[in-house]
Amino acid sequence: MRKSRLSRRTYLKGAAALSGVSMTAGCALLDEDLGQETIEGIPDEPFRIAQILFESGPAAFYGEQAMNATDMLVDQINAEGGLLGEREIEIVDRLDEGAGLDSLISDVQAIAQEGEVDMLFSIISSAHVLGVAPAANDQQMPFLVTMPGTYQLFEENPEMDHVVRTAGSNASGAIGAVRMVEQMDDIETVVTIDPDYAWGHDHQEMFETALENVRPDIDIVESRYPDLGETDYSAHVSAIASQEPDLLFSSLWGGDTATFVSQGVDGGLFDQVGEALLIGDTGAPLLRSLGGDMPENVWLGGRAGYQPTYRYDEDEDHQQFVDDYYDRYGEYPGWGAYHDWAGLKTLQEGVERAVSIIGDWPTGDQLMAAMNDISVEMPHGQHTMRGPQAAAPAVFGRPTEDHDFPVDHPLTTDFEFIAATEVNPPTGVPTMEWVEEIEPL
């Protein structure tokens, strides 16, 4: 949805590109004398963000959480005066990913053309980010990517200097799961079930490859790929139950996990499997929608510790975030909310860092450069950017009914934490090459 058709301004960005001005890239920018490119002082108008997310379709599950968290956090930041306490943030536009890639790219073009937006923010779909990010980068339009996990984003487009991603890549979830299995006893057979698109296939491939390295004694006896948005898993459930595997691994996410688990419970699936590792982005809203149906022999988690109960008592910021969110929306934040929280935190830090180095409000290029190699404090500890890409740890927990929160659905407890260094490739190493060489701990 594009609410604003802002007045057309002079064609600044495009003209710069047309006249062939080459932009200096990366951190080098920060070290140089940037006199004429900087803007004097802090601009009067707010920092304008266009948010891209699903407002329709199955993935609106995340879109809604992300939108809620962003609205809440922006209000909070602005209540303190805004970025640096001086410049307010305004969400001037929201683009619906449900409109498809054509519309997204064309709208990004329009936004860049109008020059009335300072940064693009969020985005959910891996397929979309692979199309939109290069297009935004071509327009030299800053783009802070918060949710999609595809490891191909920067590996396929290594040149992008106007894009950063504050979410860990899907490697952290898949390899985190392998690290979990590594420590488990009595596991001989595994069945995997993942959604039938690159997200699912990537997860399965990384999981299988790495598991072969660290636990060659374990067999993956079957791999299933239901459609994204499948409404009836009963055939899959029967087929998996018949295998009676020691472990079930799944990267199904959002509503798909909910449907799968509830139909699995119905078909007695979790009595037939030893343990289940559900690493799709699963959080409090999922547990809420499942009600009392969550079996006990599952591990929930994956990239980053995005569970409201994780270090709730130890981390004041986290506690405040969770409570505020609950007060405002009547439910606990899910992964979509946490992802955008990490994004906004990184933006705040990036602005501070840039200003402390150059002494002036940064241009878009400088801001993006400043967000490279930065780290922010998140519930799971330091959330570190390696270049433009975040390296997140993996956290897993058990569902429990036994908690002090004012909701009658299970939340997670008994957390296992796996450090970011264990579940992310070193800087510069392609993900799949690293996965193939992974070694036992």
Place this chain on the structure above:
Amino acid sequence: MSSEPILKTENVRKDFGSIVAVDGVSVEFYDDEIVGIIGPNGAGKTTFTNLISGALPLTDGTIIFDGEDISGLQKYKRVRRGLVRSFQIPQIYDEMTVFENMQASVLSRKQENNRLFTPTHRDSASVSETERLLELFNLEAHADDHTEHLPHGVRKVLDVAMSFALEPEIMILDEPTSGVGSREKNAVMETITEAAVEQQIGLIFIEHDMELIRDYSDRIVALHEGRVLADDDVAAVMNSEEVNQFILEGGV
């Protein structure tokens, strides 16, 4: 009469399930005669013409055209050889003009359907031939009209004219005057037969109107229950006892 028949059916048979619609019909047709086909409803007249034109596959028997067996030949190939039919209900192209309808036939006869780049209105050869044909059939006044709203009689004439444009050796007309006002019937038949004689086209026509049959046929084939009841000159057939019993009195 020419010595060799242009079209010959040998023991042609057609079954629909257990019903035998055409039961071993053998007839010869020549390119310089007009043959009327008569018979009560259900006698197999239309099925017989459909077999000849290829609209229906034969159950048994042979169809010889111009000395060659065409029993299994595709419809359009029979047309290209000169075996053409018109329809009881006019089959014309509704959303096209009369001129285009006619030119479509002319171009198809010349097998120029695959020409890609000359606009049809610039193709002077087919344009002038189309005009000549329209004049011949008194259709030039309607040349630019869409055929959809034309009076039935005009549509009927156009249908027949389009078949003439194919320059056939022999032409089958399925009730050429059905739906035409009784006063115009003779005029329509007159136009058709004159054109046929002029261009040396053999005619086969199915008709219920016995007067037209008597006036315009050289020969009559009478069908009854899928078989040939009589095949002779007009007077002989009309006076045949069997024909009178089964067809003429039966009230067609």
Place this chain on the structure above:
Amino acid sequence: MSTRLPTFGNVGLAETLQNRRLLAGIVVFVVLALYPAMTLNAYHTRLLTWIMCFAIAAMGFNIVLGYTGLLSFGHAAFFGTGMYTVVLVMGRVGITDLVAVMVIAMVVSGLVGAIIGVLTVKTHEIYFALLTLALAQLLYILAVRDIGGLTRGTDGIGVTRPDFFGIPISELPAQIYLLGFYYHVVLVALAATIVLLWFVLRSPFGLTLKMIRENETRAEMTGVPVLRYRVYSMILSAMVVGLGGALYAVLIGHITPEYLDWTMSGEIVFMALLGGIGTFFGPVVGAGGFILLQELALSYTEYWHFTMGLVLFIVVLTLRENGIWGGAKTLVERLNDRRGEQ
């Protein structure tokens, strides 16, 4: 007997009319060609490129619906084939010249068109629509499931920019490439498609397709090998639609199987119908109308599906095969008539 050209007075009239149309066409072409340089508006230029790609596709589609009279719900197959051919030819085969890539995309789409054409040749009306839909959907599943390992499933594949006759033009900055160069390539492709189809559809070949549309039995009984011409029509249509898809692939830069899905076919049908399937320029107008309408609806409401659905519903019920282009033409004719009377 052939003394008759003059009696058809409208030939002369048509000639003048055509010249006026030709003139108008040239003016439009020149204005469009100069537009990016004059306005430097990247958004408009991109939007125009987008519209022109789909205008080509919609015109190609209308060969089957408007001229041959068959509603295909599977033209996404050709559009998507054009797109994926570009990616695969550039990525896997290593051919990077724009013209070569486009020609190959057309040939491959034409082949797919031949196969689908042959398989559907004996069906009509809804059976034809549903059969084309099912066949295209098979192709879609092939791409989604990444069978053969070519498509990378729903995440799709990125497209690099092709060069032009050995000039390494792909190294230009994106803006200059798309606005300065590629826009004009698409414009020329659209102009060429219009001119070519203008002649083809007025030729005996085009008349033959119309014969099939109006009365297949009669066409057959006039000696036309109907089945063969239906396949020809499908091949020609597939090639043009494939060209549209191939051009669009470079513009969008990233391809997903969505472009093979039946809803994509629905969009192409929608465009042609909106503009007017009974008119030559209708599909071009329809592509523009559809995309502008969608952009407009998207900018004012999140309920843009409703808006589009309502428009489709109303167009089908009121304008039918005339579409907005045919409707506008009728309106102009009526106004002219009235002026004539006064």
Place this chain on the structure above:
Amino acid sequence: MIPETLLGQPFVLGHTFNGLYFAALLFFASVGLTLVFGILNLLNMAHAAFYGLGAYIAVWTLNNIGDITTTMVALLLVLVIVIPLAVFVLAAALDKTVFAPLYEIEPVYQLLATFGVILMLDDIIKYLWGATPISVDAATNPSRQLGTIDLLGSSVSVYRSFVILIAVCCAVGLYLMFVKTKIGKISQAMSEDYEMVQMLGINVTRVRVLIFSLSIAIAALGGALFVPFAVATPAVTLEYVLLSFAVIVIGGLGSLKGVVVASLIIGMVRSFGIAYVPAIELAIVFALMVVVIIAKPEGLFGDEGVVE
């Protein structure tokens, strides 16, 4: 490779049960489509959208009914009687307004106009219930409350058995309606010769509204029964539009028997397909559709009238 355990009897039974359940849902989604086409000559692409609508209405009702009642009988009555009845009334109103002009136009235009209706209905659902998938709360969810029973060594969902039973009743009911009742006989006559029935002085509009609304109500019934075991998502509509077309094409347009047989075929193909050849399961359905249209365009039972 098929693991041997998969061929064991309990699992074949399990897949058969899943297939029957899926066939039941397909039957609900497609039977009205084929009846409306066969009797009223309307090809309503938007038909399955009412399946989606039924699902949303059911989810909404069940999630709000908790304060009034949680009795199982009441919940099931809501799904089987109340919701279809409400949609029946809605459909009657739509028939008189939105769909009335569509009866007059060519099938090809019907297809396109009703494609527009899908788009509109899509957004109406989104406006009313949002785009996030919703599931039925456990407390008022018959599927979860009824649980499972052991049958021949495998656990069988009670609720899903109930859905299959309703589908069988529905099919038998329709059959009886067509052969026994006057309205059924008129409908059959209409499918053969609409004009003739009109000329006999029968109020065809009333029959039309009845058949149309009944058909839509059955689709909504299917959606309502579907949702307790699954979730309501906007994608349900489009999925079932395609599948229901596959069903009626394979079964033969306008044939009740065809819908039953084709639903069973596709249900089984999907169930066993997902279990044994998951990668090409959906491809099998479309391949089947292609083969049927090419080899026998009238479908398996398409040339035999509504109930032959």
